[in-house]
Amino acid sequence: MIDAYEDPGEPDCRGGARYLWWLVTQQAGRSALGALISAVWMVLLAAAPYLLSRAVDEGLAPGDYAMLAAWTGVLAVVHVFNAWLSIMRHRTMTRVRMDAMFRTVKVLVGHSVRLGAALPRRIGAGEVVTIGVGDVQTISSSLTVIGPGFGAVVAYLAVAVMLVTVSVPIAVVVLLGMPAIAVLVGPLLGRLQGTEAEYRERQSVLTARIADLAGGLRVLNGLGGKDLVADAFHRDSQRLRAQGYRVGAVTSWVQALGVGLPTLFLAVVTWLAARLAAEGAITVGELVSVYGYVAVLVRPVAFVVEWVYQVTRAVVAARRVVRFLRMEPMADTGTRDAPTEPAALHDPESGVRVLPGRLTALAAALPTDATAVVDRLGRYTPSRATWGEVPLTEIALPQLRQRVLVADHESDLFAGPLRELVAGDADRDEAAIARAVYTAVADDIVRGLPDGLDTPIDAQGRNLSGGQRQRVRLVRALLADPEVLLAVEPMSALDAHTEARVAERLHTARRHRTTLVTSTSPLVLDRADTVHYLVDGKVAATGTHRELLDSEPGYRALVARDEDAEEVVR
Helix, strand or coil: CCCCCCCCCCCCCCCHHHHHHHHHHCCHHHHHHHHHHHHHHHHHHHHHHHHHHHHHHHHHCCCCHHHHHHHHHHHHHHHHHHHHHHHHHHHHHHHHHHHHHHHHHHHHHHHHHHHHHHHHHHCCHHHHHHHHHHHHHHHHHHHHCHHHHHHHHHHHHHHHHHHHCCCHHHHHHHHHHHHHHHHHHHHHHHHHHHHHHHHHHHHHHHHHHHHHHHHHHHHHHHHCCHHHHHHHHHHHHHHHHHHHHHHHHHHHHHHHHHHHHHHHHHHHHHHHHHHHHHCCCCCHHHHHHHHHHHHHHHHHHHHHHHHHHHHHHHHHHHHHHHHHHCCCCCCCCCCECCCCCCCCEEECCCCEEECCCCEEEEEECCHHHHHHHHHHHCCCCCCCCEECCEEHHHECHHHHHHHEEEECCCCCCCCEEHHHHHHCCCCCCHHHHHHHHHHCCCHHHHHHCCCHHHCEECHHHCCCCHHHHHHHHHHHHHHHCCCEEEEECCCCCCCHHHHHHHHHHHHHHCCCCEEEEECCCHHHHCCCCEEEEEECCEEEEEECHHHHHHHCHHHHHHHHHHHHHHHHHC
């Protein structure tokens, strides 16, 4: 099985089926061993009726009890050996499944790291969760049936050959049975693939909505939008349930046919064999063997149907994985150096200009408009933005990332001591950490933790409140001390008193450094040196907070609405 630190290899992203085949070839030896063990196991299951017929015809019928005991002993040995083979088959195919699961997870995680900050801008959180939880499981489970599926085909052919020695008509019926079942089940599998794909898409949409609700419930309550979003969630969940019923309807028919058709097949062949025995064309022992052969065939046929069913679902899941793996990180074609002196950042699309050494604020009725500006200025989306006179796309990306930091208010918080969480691998002295903690008004957080900065923090800061998580993120951004800091809603989860203190201290701490914040809070906007008021993603007015209050009715209404919302939340 793949080691935790082993290279998972280069996946085949030409399609879902090719990705599944790549998983098989990455553990070709183990897959072949599982197929071989499964084939021998199923053939020996089919050998039991033959041994039983020999015991009847050569021992029981003529009264030769020594021969009867001998054949009975052989039958017991075969069953014991087959029981051991069954255990080894299960162990081998479990390893195949686990290897496929961990290999897929490693490939997905590695590609997520390569995408970096471009990941949330390329794909929704719900899609990532659905791939990581549901699709990976579906893909790995499908590989479990490779061995039994191959073994089922081998056993089916072996039984057909054995039946030729008993009766050619019966052998012909058996050989034609599998194609007949495929003709009946095939159209359902095609339909299942379509309904399963649509179900997965709806599931990812609903998962994304759940994530959005969990992250923005407080804001929704304050703005009175909870009922509107709840109604949308209810509609989406109803659509998902209806689609789930459609998937279940097709699945139930596939599984019912997988059990029912082999049983019907058994009845037909047994009836034919009984007729031949009554006519004297076959012996009683051969009749017993025919019944045993066909009874054994019920399991291989069911395995084949299950195999095709699982692979059909896995192809749908693998297509989603492949679609994720085809995403490319932002290309770095820049070769020029960034400006050596402090320079303005300019976004021609919106008209926003961030002057060096000043605290600039973006106020927009739609938060997505302000976030889009930050993404362009941070070069996370293609744009014509410039730094000084140099287009951002022409600057070497490592230089840009080193000097310009985009601080998202929903950025990840990894598990570990608070000190490592805010400082990372950098060697930060206590004084620098203390200054960042003071600026973010996070002193009470440090004092309230049992071991201060050395207290372990859960992943995503689950043992912290929403406001505490936001201040910890701000501490981390300040401790990085970037030349240019672009902060998205850095104080949206704070109470008014704390928000005012953070805004004041941020203005002081970042004096002579370039800082941009997005906010519609009057407490933050009043501390900004310059405020850009955005309407439909364009700068409608620029000035100080008080100047815009006097001259822009739209800005005044926006700020007043935010102030009222804060009062409701409090």
